Each structure stands twice: as C-alpha cells, then as structure tokens.
Amino acid sequence: MANIPLRAALLGAGMISLYHLRAWQAAGVPVVAVCDSDRGRAEERAREFGIERIYSDAAALFADGGFELADIAASVEAHDPLTRMAADNGIHVMLQKPMTRTVAEAESLVDYVGTRVRFMVHENYRFRPHYMAVRRWIGEGRIGRPRHAAIAVRGSGLCPRPEGEPFLLERQPYLRQFDRNLVFETMIHHLDVLRLLVGPLQVVAARLNHLAEGLPGEDTAAILLRGPDGLIATADGCICAPGYPALHGDRLEIVGTRGTVVMDYNRVFLVGEEDDAVEVDLLGRYQECFDHAVGDFVAGVRDGRPFETDRLDNLETLRLMESVYDAAGVEVSP
Structure with a gap:
C-alpha cells in the first residue's frame, strides 16, 4: 500500500480520542469519519477537527466505507465486536489497549482476524520519551546486560478531594463499576515496558488491595516477577497515595552488569553520574507517545514492516497482566 493514499476512521470519541486525532494529523493521514454510540461526543470531536462524517452506528460507518484504517478507541467491551467488523470489511485495525477483558477473548479475536488485515494494539507507554531514553541507553550498552x-x-x-469526587472518577467515571482497576487499566503499561526492556517475564507472586472506599477495582498492587538468567523484577503501584500528583508518576531502576540506570519521574540518569541526568518535559511532550504509535501503525501498513506493538506481542503483555490476577487469587470474570 506504499503508494495508496490512506484514510482513517475513529471509533470512540472519549477523552483519549483528542490525542489520537492530533496524532493522525501529525502522521498526515486524514480522519474522514468519527463514530461513537454517544452521537453528541462524536459531533463534538468532529467539529473540533473539521470532520464531516459523524456516526453513532458502527455498522453504518463500515457500510459507507471510504477509509482503509480503523482507530478503535472505544471502551473495552466494544473492542472485540468493532475489530471483527473492521476485519470483515477489509479495514486495518489499530486497537486501544487492553485488547479485551480476558486472554481467552483476545486469543479468539486474534484467531478470527487472522492475517486478513493488519492488526496492531495501541500500547503507547513504550513510546513515552523518558522510557525511550532508558531503552536507548540499554541498547547502547551503558549498563550492560540487565540483571534486576x-x-x-x-x-x-483516587484520594478524596474537598472540592469534589476523586480526580480519576471524574476523568474515568466507569471506574465506579469496573471490577479491575490499577493492574488492568494502568500497570498493564508498566508490565509491557518491563517486557520490552528486560525480556520475557513470568509472575511469581502478587497481592492486590483497595485503599479507596466504595470502588470494586483494586488501587494498590505488589508484583514479583522472574525473567531470563535468574533476573528478578518487581512492580508495585498505588493510585490512592496522598501527596502525589493526581496523574501518577513512575520510578524505574534497572541494574545491569556494568551500571544502573534510574528513571525518576522525569529524570533519567546512571547511578554515580546524576549530574548528567536527562530531564524530560512530560506534560509538554505527552502527545509524542501517541504520535509515535500512530506513526508506527501507518508505516507498518504502508510498507509491511512489523508493528512495534503487534497483536501477537501484545498478547504476551495481556497474559502477563491476567496472571497477576491469577497469582493474587482474583477470579478473572468474562
């Protein structure tokens, strides 16, 4: 498809769709239609970006056609049916993470799509600039082989606020009913990054907790993993931690055979060389990870190259995420 002009349709016009649409602009690919079950949201996004075609029915969108790419940024319950619909219509798919609620559903979806169309998962954390710096330094051999x-x-x-409900509930209202939160919604990103940086991982043990009141999904997690050649990894999180920013921040440390790299929120440095730290403007560069993800999708469709976050690679991240719940003794409901 190297010489064929590409057009995209966006399915799902929620909060995150703003960054998706900006990324399509950066990639130089026109988005010709917006679809959302809430037509008002679709109209708002379409008006903002000058998109003429507006739908509340995905079947009608695919029946009308006129595009080669589908950016599925809808809620997770819609991922499976919308991806199947796109494949049945010969439309290449970029699907928002997580692929589906369960590994079994994801495996069924991957089998159904097969190789009829290109299929990538929009897992953008590995494209965030501070994580890309860590990846680059490891690739350059600065710390040798990762060992821990x-x-x-x-x-x-999820902390209470005197002026209203917790920030994340205001931003993501579905969390009031969703039975999985921190690991499924957020730390799946971090598990994917760990896989990328140190290689294949398996969950050894996990514990989950609920610090926020009245919510069904966990907000605290401690995970122990093992990797190649005896590597040990840990991942722990809490999004009900007073004093921290409402939008979570991350700290990563990787010990290698030659050195240790640390990413502390927005600073990346080698231990012992802190004065040479690289600082990243995380808010100012937030859009970049979306631009990289969409750019990778477009390049892969155009020239046939493998996607960075191909559906088969992302299945491994989904399996790792689900095994956290298994290890914690939490039943994964369909």
Missing part, C-alpha cells in the same frame, strides 16, 4: 529491575507507580487520583 524495579518499577513503582504512585498517584493520588
């Missing part, structure tokens, strides 16, 4: 890793996630997004 620890990642921590902290935020106050």
